Amino acid sequence: MPESHRDDIRNLALFSDMAEENFEALMRGAYVQNFPPRVDLAVEGDTPDFLHIILSGSVDLFSSWNGRETSMATVRPVSTFILAASINDAPYLMSARTLEKSRIVLLPSQDVRDVFMKDGDFARAIVTELAQCYRSVIKNTKDLKLRTSLERLANYLLRQKNRSGSLEFDLVMEKRRLASFLGMTPENLSRAFKGLEPYGVKVQGNHIVITDLDDLARFARPNPLIDDHHA
Amino acid sequence: MPESHRDDIRNLALFSDMAEENFEALMRGAYVQNFPPRVDLAVEGDTPDFLHIILSGSVDLFSSWNGRETSMATVRPVSTFILAASINDAPYLMSARTLEKSRIVLLPSQDVRDVFMKDGDFARAIVTELAQCYRSVIKNTKDLKLRTSLERLANYLLRQKNRSGSLEFDLVMEKRRLASFLGMTPENLSRAFKGLEPYGVKVQGNHIVITDLDDLARFARPNPLIDDHHA
DNA sequence: CGCTATGTTGATCCATATCAATAAGTGTGG
DNA sequence: CCACACTTATTGATATGGATCAACATAGCG
Secondary structure, three states, rough: OOOHHHHHHHHHHHOOOOOHHHHHHHHHHHHEEEEEEEEEEEEEOOOOOEEEEEEEEEEEEEEEEOOOOEEEEEEEEOEEOHHHHHOOOOOOEEEEEEEOOEEEEEEEEEHHHHHHHHHHHHHHHHHHHHHHHHHHHHHHHHHHHOOOHHHHHHHHHHHHHHOOOOEEEOOOOOOOHHHHHHHOOOOHHHHHHHHHHHHOOEEEOOHHHHHHHHHHHHOOOHHHHHOOOOO | HEEEEEEEEHHHHHHHHHOHHHHHHHHHOOEEEOOOOOOEEOOOOOOOEEEEEEEEEOOEEEEEEOOOEEEEEEEEOEEEEEEEHHHHOOOOOOOOEEEOOOEEEEEEEHHHHHHHHHHHHHHHHHHHHHHHHHHHHHHHHHHHHHHHHHHHHHHHHHHHHHHHHOOOOEEEOOOHHHHOOOOOOHHHHHHHHHHHHHOOOOEOOEEEEEHHHHHHHHHOOOOOOHOOOOO
């Protein structure tokens, strides 16, 4: 594995505090792989052979039931995914698929569990990571249960505005997937964008311009306990 | 604190592996309190002063936004709640309220974090607990996004059947709260119960009888990756 | 025993899904 | 580089799941 990747991983909060020898042990068993778009990395129900770390590209986490499918999250560099399943040695609850060409590190789950058992600092870092994941999912549940689809879209756009730091930005995923992520159909998303026009949202393709932030915020009523990710 | 409570807590997976002296340290700062029904134990947004352990009774975890409210989970003995917020020292994402007369242990969050920092076994136990919580919420999200309310109710009844080990059981919560938990209105729940009659579900008050398990299961299509809690 | 909260039922309304048709991209191979 | 195929996005018409409103019934509880 190239030195630069090693450093990227080492700098992740999850790995930055652990003993050097334990980190080395993990890296010895790790390997990096490049995947083309639309490759299945994991299927829900499978046992987690590897903890995944995404170095570049993006990965969709999604779930299916009874012929229906929904997008649960998008993973972007540099971060890990399916940590809970790896640690618990329990079946994946979500499938993972590359959205674009992606470079991914695979750490054998058994190695991760071995180091977890002997390195208290690693265990503590995992706690922090899982607590954040847990809180993110809770926020997502609140978003789903307490808001209409129009409100979810409005707040999503405000979050994207904050991430980009600008009132103009491009959507980071296909509208089709955004709809699924927000829990609606593509048709409904299309109409929802139209429905936000009166509140100062302009849409051209995947380019968004917020022309009246106050108006949009007044409608969306963003709330840190739902919308501030990593808080 | 009475010896019997001490043992109940010590036997929780979260506390069973930690060093005796650290457990004692936690217990020294702990105190037990009895609450009547409908008492607010925590309000979302508050900073987590205590990790709560429920010894008897039951507690509702719920969230609000913009005048709407939804029940997120029910906590029953013996287990802890709002662990993620306590460890992260981040604001509560859910409010907590006793549903009935409840006996609850309060552990100062600072003590918990102190022991967490020095006891690797405790840290590992927290990982296991959080990983389970995380997976539960993910399952809940899948339930919400992939199923209609009728399907959610059908699968809920099958889960209750498994917990009780019998085709006849009583609902463990008010229908009003069950509706909120399942993401529907009380009126809709009432009609959903009616809608399950053709599949062999009999309802009298809060007593449920499943008269045709196969038929109900054929409609509900339960799935371990959504419905098997603690798996 | 009444008071109050919960549960049911009916009528209606609204949000969202579905179905269908078209348009607009996007990628591929000739 | 273009033509074709295929996927995605949009728009309209319609259906339906679920919410809301209102009336009434029921059950705990003081």
